[in-house]
Amino acid sequence: MNWNAWIPLLVVASSLLPGLIIFRLPEERVRTRITLNLIGAFLKLVLVGWMLWGVYQGQHFETRLALLPDLDLVLRAGPLSLIFVSLSTVLWLVTTVYAIGYLENSPHRSRFFGFFSLCVTATVGIALSGNLITFLIFYELLTLSTYPLIVHRGTEEARRAGQTYLAYTIFGGALLLLATVWLYTLTGSLEFTPRGFIHGLGEEHRTALIIIFALFITGFGVKAALVPLHGWLPQAMIAPAPVSALLHAVAVVKAGAFGIIRVVYDVFGIESAAELGVMSPLAWLAAVTIIYGSLRALFQNDLKRRLAFSTISQVSYITLGVAIAGPIATIGGVVHLVHQGIMKITLFFCAGNLAETLGIHKISEMNGVGHRMPWTMAAFTVGALGMIGVPPIAGFVSKWYLGLGALEVGEGWVMFVLAGSSLLNAAYFLPILHRIWFRKQTAAWPHEHNFGNKETAWALLLPPVVTALMALAAGLVASAPFSPLEWAQLIAQREFYQP
């Protein structure tokens, strides 16, 4: 029996099954729910670790189930898949712990954790998809399973945010469906192939291919929050903090960015895409998004909204890295997928801690909070500095490779975008840090909860500290084996150098 053919499916199932069981659990069975969640998360971690090790040694992991007569549901573990799978798996574990602490004593937890597991299932499915239709299926599943989390609080505002989210994503999904089917009728294949599978098409399909590419980018751009398709993201911040942390900072926007990576590398192929002349518009789009997101972030007083606009800006680094279309920029883009995830989840955890422990939602209320919650705020500081690109935190490594990649292919203007964005990042993060550490507390905390002599609950404190350490480590030991950077290099090598 070949176990390798089943592991990708097991990875997906390891969060699906607990999720389905949790749906039916009564609200008060807290312990069973926690156990189920953690078992699923650990199991997934072990399985992903196994796959990582296997792929490193050249093994193949592929699950293939018939979907349509000549289209299969394919789950395959390649280097690119694994980098995203590992990210979501590790962060799922961390976020589960966090969510347990965050939602303690709040209503509808079974529903929350059920959909949460579904979201992770969808994300992992997206990561492991071996062809476009599988990708599409999980992509839509992600849309659907995120919706209940956004409207989780059940307020009118939440409902409206949910409707906005759907208006954007359903529209994007429709375009993706069109693009996928169209491509299928042209090529007869949807299988992700390194360097793409559209080479065989003649010159007469050029226009069609350009339109298909544009459709893909628009479709994925919705989730990746490319300007002007970003409107849903700041609104979706109405969701509980763990959702903002894992989903809006990592899973959902990354799914979009990952889709762009897949389309450029494994559907069109860098060379064909460059030949079509679609890469530089994409790069410009990403650049505009980076600057625009940072500019908007400057004007936000709500902490989560500021972080949301920051996400819009940061996720486009990934797109930018892809669009620059050189091997080194690819490393930058792909590695930022991981780095941004770790750093941004840290920031959202900290924002959640502030809200949950002290009732702080606005930046203007954060004066002197560093004395009250030093560990949380230390983690926040690491995350924020990493976002700015301060060495040696993870963000520095991504910016390094992006800048270098741009120089390599002679796109000097990217340097200015990076510099401008860093400057803006500093302009909206450093004042927060200043408030945290150096201002005196001016007013009483809005809603302080007492956690004894600790600054907050363990389950709330541990996750941000762990992710902040991960962000530091990702930069400090960037060249260690199995580090995100090493994997990104492996991916770039596969895309650019191997025959």
Add this chain to the structure above:
Amino acid sequence: MNTVFLYALVGIGLFCLGLFALIVQAHLLRKILAINIMGSGVFLILVALARRTEGGIPDPVPHAMVITGIVVAVSATALALVMILKVTESSGQPEFPDEESK
């Protein structure tokens, strides 16, 4: 022009007449009657066309069909009449609400 064809034309005429009445008559009973007349038209055609060759034995199948059809029509009419009563009972007039003004 043979008699068969004449019967068929009459059938078609009945069908069209019924259809016309179905459109213009507001009273539900009249509508049901119109439907019945249309049905009769169809049956007439069916019976009329059963004789395929001049002087030959008529085809039995259309007759079977007509009998079946009549049974169906009777039951349908019965149901329709009950429903007209119900509609009249609940709304006070045997018409569709949107046609009342006509």
Add this chain to the structure above:
Amino acid sequence: MSNEIYNIFLGFVVAWPLLLTIPALHTRLPWPCFWAIFPAAVLMILPGEAFVAPSWFLFGTGLGVNSEARWILAMTVIVWSMTVAVVKFSSEQTYNFRTPFFFLTLAGNLGAVLATDLVVFVCASTLMGYSFYGLLLQRRNESSYQAGKIYLIFLIIADLTLFDALLLAAFETDDLRFESVRQAMTSTADTSITYLWLVLIGFGLKAGVWPFHLWLIETFKYSSWPARLLLGSVPVAVGLLGIVRWAPLGGATYYIPGLIYQGLGIVALLYIIIRAFSRIQITEIPAWTIVAVTGLCNVALGVGLAYPSLWHKYQYLVYPLIALTGVFTMFLSYGLSRTKDESISSTHRSSLNMFKAWSENWAGLMQQRKQNIKTRFVLLWGTVVLKFKFLHCFQKWGIAPGVLEQQLQYWPNAITLFLILVIVVALSVFL
């Protein structure tokens, strides 16, 4: 001492103060600040050279110590120990919230001194720069906040400039050790000019070289004693060290940049002399001295850039010079601290006021602009809404589907449509 242990010790010198940052550790240790410097002091007196670059660390970069670095290391150790001795950080109270920043700055400083390549240098100096901000704000009053803000702005711009320089260097060569970067830059003329300018500006900002000296004066005036004592060593000396380490000195001839740099240095000196006669306050003296010294160094560096042969000849003097700068300014500040204490803040406010006016103006301007942009957005949105006001008519139109649907459900219409359908379908065959 075997090589292995020496190397590990090298890493430990930097890692130790970092570890001490954790409150649980340094609150338990007696005299934590002294202990933090202690390994560095040991390293200073240990003989021999060492170099460690574990392959997993950052991009395979590392730390090292040799005779040149030892000069600067010596300066660092002296300055920091003096500072500790004078101020007695954590002995004052049981737990001083600024203490972690002290350790972080120290670690960054040591890292920058011991760096053997560009990446580690950047990492360490950034760590140092940002945590020094914490030391600057020790006083926690408005004027120190303002001074700190200026410092931070200069720091960010400097870091960005240096980041770009770093990328240029990495673009030219894979090996980012100082020596190989210098060689690579010597061989590529056009990139190296850009690179040189980026380095000069970046570190010029960091070291407070004239005309970028504004932050230096202000922070000196409005920060507390430990920060003042460290000012000459921490940002300034490390900045100068950066120029020496990074710039492709002694390779190709950079005549024009060299000339400009010399000119800048001379102008700086002249400027300070003129200022000295007019309105320098006594408390600013050390800061102005620092600017003057950096001006002098600039002249020297400019000469070095313009005449590589001269550079080779007197190269060995540079490191002691930088070391002396740090120590000298430290003592100067210390002396001042004995003579005049805290009276400045109330008496001489002219310069502060000027700065404050400027900075508040600037901040106010930003605020205003923010407001403006916001109002403009609102206005724009308003006009858009107004323009599309007619869309509200559609709300009336909204009933149109309802009416149409009613018409469709109207029995005669429905049946007529049916009739038409029959005819159309039948005729369509015909057509």
Add this chain to the structure above:
Amino acid sequence: MGITFIDFPWAIALILLPLTGGLSCFLWPSVSKILGLVTVIGVMLSATGLGWLVIDKGVYHYLVGGWGAPLGIELYVDGLSLLMLMVTALVALGVSIYSIHYFELSYQRRFWPLWLFLLTALNALFLSADIFNLYVTLELMGLAAVALATLTGSHDAFTAAMRYLLATLLGSLAFLFGVVLLYHSFGSLDIAVLSERFESNITAWAAFGLISAGLVLKTALFPMHFWLPPAHANAPAPVSAVLSALVVKASFYILLRLWLEIFSQLDTDVDILFGFLGSIAIIWGSLQALRQTRIKLLVAYSTVAQVGYLFLAFPLAEKVGVTAWSAAVYLILSHALAKSAMFLAAGNLLRFGGHDRIADLDRVAQRLPITVAAFALAGVSIMGLPPSGGFISKWLLLQSALVQSQWGLVGVMLIGGVLAAAYIFKVLGRAFTQAPLPHEPGVVPATMEWAALLLAGGAILLGFFASEILAIIEIGSPFGAGEVKL
């Protein structure tokens, strides 16, 4: 044993079982609940047996009483009719389980006989091999459906049902007229024989026009949908489910059958007309659904829109027949399951809140999670989002449209999907929020909730077994062979 078991005349059982069941329910109303349920389970088993038989041995012919055409009745089962029978049985099972607790006792005795007669008519319709039997079953089905639609007994229900009755009678008559003309011209009622003898002449045109229009009226294609929304919205929930899921599909099935076997020989552009009307139906139905403030009306208009998709297959089938028709059949299946689930869920919401106004839904996502889950899952299929049967059919439809560069239809399908999402989430969004005016909740029995979820789950599961089901459709190649498959 195996041989005898497989030789059992399952097809006859499919007709006789519900017929006798219905009669017994009529005779012994006090036990109608149990009788009805047993019958439906029997029907389910028979359908499974028949399916086993057909998958094993291919196309199935049965001459009732040993009499062949023209006087005898012949039953014919190929992949298409088999799938229709199976989905009928499945929906019937779900609806029957639901109905156990839905109706009060006095209504139980009226519901079960009628419902089993309707099931008889449906099964017989799908088994028929000649056009006159199709007429009879169509008429029976229509009458039973109308009677069922009046069960709520309200004024609106009677008016709607009356309209429905007149429409269905008119449609049947037109169909009968067409049948008469066909018989006159070609001397046979058997579909297979007709398809051989058929040729284009003026009587054939008239027959074509009458039959198509009659069936279009009964299928409620825009603008012939006037009778559907009020009738479906005012009927009791299980009845609405059956009407939308099966009754509308039955007339489409006849149209499809006759089109494929007989009228495909006509050189006509009606397919384009159908495609056009289908497109308008999608847009119009979705927009109307979006306008509604009551759930049941919304769901009913959604049926109008979904029927439009079925008719898109006509223009698309010109070049890629197998794909387009498979898509349509797949849509019939998934829509049958999804829409019945949706109506049942709507019934639960109505029972729970005492009303079905969307704006006044009160946190039903927490209080009726299974019902809302059923509604949502069914909605996924209706929207055509993966993984669901709706997605598969939409995929196939899009594929066949893109192959022929039918951009208009592509656009309509995409817009239709987005609009569907809009109206479904209009309901789901309110499921989480609190109502402005809270009210006393009614009790919803668990069977009613689970029945809805069962059907919705079926619609989702259809998305995973596409290749198997598409293989079943191909049995007896109802769509003709020799066409290039995609």
